[in-house]
Structure formats: C-alpha cells, structure tokens
Amino acid sequence: MRLLIFFMMIAFVCAAAPVHARTVALESASQAVQPAPPKKTFTNTIGQTFVYIPPGTFMMGSPPDERARSVDEAQHRVTLTKGFYLQTTEVTQYQWQAIMESQQAYFQKCGPLCPVESVSWHEAQKFIEMLNQRPGTHRYRLPTEAEWEYAARAGTTGAFAGSIDAMGWHRDNAGGTPHPVGRTSPNAWGLHDMHGNVSEWVQDWHGAYPSGSVTDPQGPAQGYFRVNRGGGWDMPAFGCRSAQRIINGPGSIASTLGFRLVAEDLSAH
Numbered sequence: 001m002r003l004l005i006f007f008m009m010i011a012f013v014c015a016a017a018p019v020h021a022r023t024v025a026l027e028s029a030s031q032a033v034q035p036a037p038p039k040k041t042f043t044n045t046i047g048q049t050f051v052y053i054p055p056g057t058f059m060m061g062s063p064p065d066e067r068a069r070s071v072d073e074a075q076h077r078v079t080l081t082k083g084f085y086l087q088t089t090e091v092t093q094y095q096w097q098a099i100m101e102s103q104q105a106y107f108q109k110c111g112p113l114c115p116v117e118s119v120s121w122h123e124a125q126k127f128i129e130m131l132n133q134r135p136g137t138h139r140y141r142l143p144t145e146a147e148w149e150y151a152a153r154a155g156t157t158g159a160f161a162g163s164i165d166a167m168g169w170h171r172d173n174a175g176g177t178p179h180p181v182g183r184t185s186p187n188a189w190g191l192h193d194m195h196g197n198v199s200e201w202v203q204d205w206h207g208a209y210p211s212g213s214v215t216d217p218q219g220p221a222q223g224y225f226r227v228n229r230g231g232g233w234d235m236p237a238f239g240c241r242s243a244q245r246i247i248n249g250p251g252s253i254a255s256t257l258g259f260r261l262v263a264e265d266l267s268a269h
Contacts, residue, residue: 041190042085042263044136046098050085050263051190053151060149061209061243066159068238072206072245077213078146086143086151087260089181089192090115090200091127099130106255113180115198115258121226121250124201124259131261138263142203145245146217147262148229152195152242154188159241160195161187168195168240174233178255195240198258199228206247225249232256 043049061075093105094112096119106118119127128140143151154161165173166185174196182192204219206227219227225247231240234256238244248257 085263145204201259
C-alpha cells in the first residue's frame with residue numbers, strides 16, 4: 001500500500017511539472033527576444049543605395065612614416081558607438097537632378113551616373129534639406145570626418161583599403177575626368193570610390209586632431225574651412241589615401257568636389 005501511494009505521488013508530480021516548465025520556458029523566451037539586426041543595405045526612391053556600417057574602434061590619422069602624410073593627420077584612437085548607413089557611392093548627377101530639378105556639374109557629358117561635382121558644402125546641405133522633406137523612414141546628413149575614415153578603412157590600417165588602381169580613379173588612371181560611380185572595386189564593406197573620383201565633403205570644420213582617445217567625435221564647433229575626403233580624379237594616388245584631409249571654404253565649388261550621404265533610420269528611435 002505504501003509503495004502504491006509513493007508511485008501515485010511521483011505520477012502527480014510528473015503530471016504537474018510540464019505546466020511549470022512551460023511557464024518558465026515562455027518567460028525565458030520572452031526575456032531572450034532581441035531587436036532584429038539592421039538590414040545590411042537599402043535603396044531609397046531616387047536610387048541611392050546605403051550599406052550598414054557597424055560601430056567599432058579604429059586608429060584615425062596616419063603613422064609618421066606614411067608616404068605623403070600631412071602634419072594634421074596625428075594618429076589617435078576613435079570609438080564610434082553607433083552604427084550608421086553610408087551611401088555605397090557618391091551622389092550622382094541623376095540623384096542631384098531628381099531632388100534639385102537642376103544640373104550644375106561641370107562634367108555633365110560624363111552622364112547621369114557620374115558623381116555630381118561643382119557643389120559647395122552649403123549646396124550639399126540644401127540637397128540634404130530637400131531630400132529630408134520627402135516622406136520616408138530615414139533622415140539624411142553628411143558623414144562626420146571620423147565616420148568617413150572609419151568606413152573608408154573598413155578594418156584596414158594602411159594608406160589604402162586595397163589596391164589604389166583597382167579601387168580609385170586618380171591622376172594616373174582617370175584620364176582627366178571623373179567616371180561613373182561604382183565602377184571601381186569596393187572595399188570590404190561594399191563602398192565604392194572612397195579613394196578618388198571626386199573628393200567628398202564631410203560635416204566637420206577642419207581642426208587639429210585630439211591627442212588622446214575620443215568617442216563619437218563631431219569636429220570643432222566652429223572654423224574657417226570644411227573638410228573633404230578621399231581625393232579626386234585630379235590628384236596623385238597618394239593624395240587619395242584613407243587619412244588624407246583636404247580643406248576648402250564651405251562656399252567653394254570645384255569640378256573635383258562632390259559628396260555622399262549617411263542615412264539614419266528613424267524607425268529605430
């Protein structure tokens with residue numbers, strides 16, 4: 001009789017256990033739910049394709065022995081705490097026309113897939129303002145100088161993110177003109193023309209780099225010159241290095257000056 005009661009108690013416990021186990025499992029599953037990872041790429045309504053750049057830490061600037069180095073390239077550690085979407089190519093003449101309903105590139109005969117150039121920093125901001133007035137789930141802006149170099153390097157530490165002749169249009173291979181975007185080899189993160197073709201405006205004022213490590217730098221609060229990055233079709237190869245800094249007044253225009261955009265996902269906020 002005692003043995004029968006013992007087995008009945010075991011049966012009762014085993015029958016009841018699954019209810020509790022299912023409850024615990026559901027609670028654990030609920031706690032384990034994570035936000036969906038960002039999509040790697042997206043393309044907006046005017047044909048701009050963006051790729052997700054993950055957060056990370058890198059050495060910005062160049063070592064003292066890098067060829068063609070400038071004095072304003074002091075190496076320092078930079079941490080970017082937020083990922084961002086960067087346009088895979090420079091803004092094209094077609095994309096400029098779609099927003100501004102005008103064309104001002106000097107090399108218009110190069111075609112609609114060539115980078116728009118002869119655009120000042122102020123005019124790039126006007127393009128961004130008008131693009132942001134369109135309905136959508138993204139807000140556009142210029143990259144910071146740190147974001148630009150981090151993306152250009154794509155994990156590399158040398159003067160270039162790969163073979164400069166394969167990755168960029170410069171003085172020795174461009175033939176005196178810009179070229180349609182996306183025809184060069186991309187870097188490891190899928191970005192084209194980060195070396196050469198046209199030099200690209202970034203958001204920052206030009207200033208001396210900090211001497212120590214920094215997080216999410218935005219550049220100086222004020223200044224006289226804005227920075228453009230990447231070099232262009234008119235520059236020697238070493239003028240298109242990942243660390244190369246070029247400065248111009250924000251009202252400057254030149255057939256070597258263009259830009260690309262960052263897109264911020266508003267639905268993630």
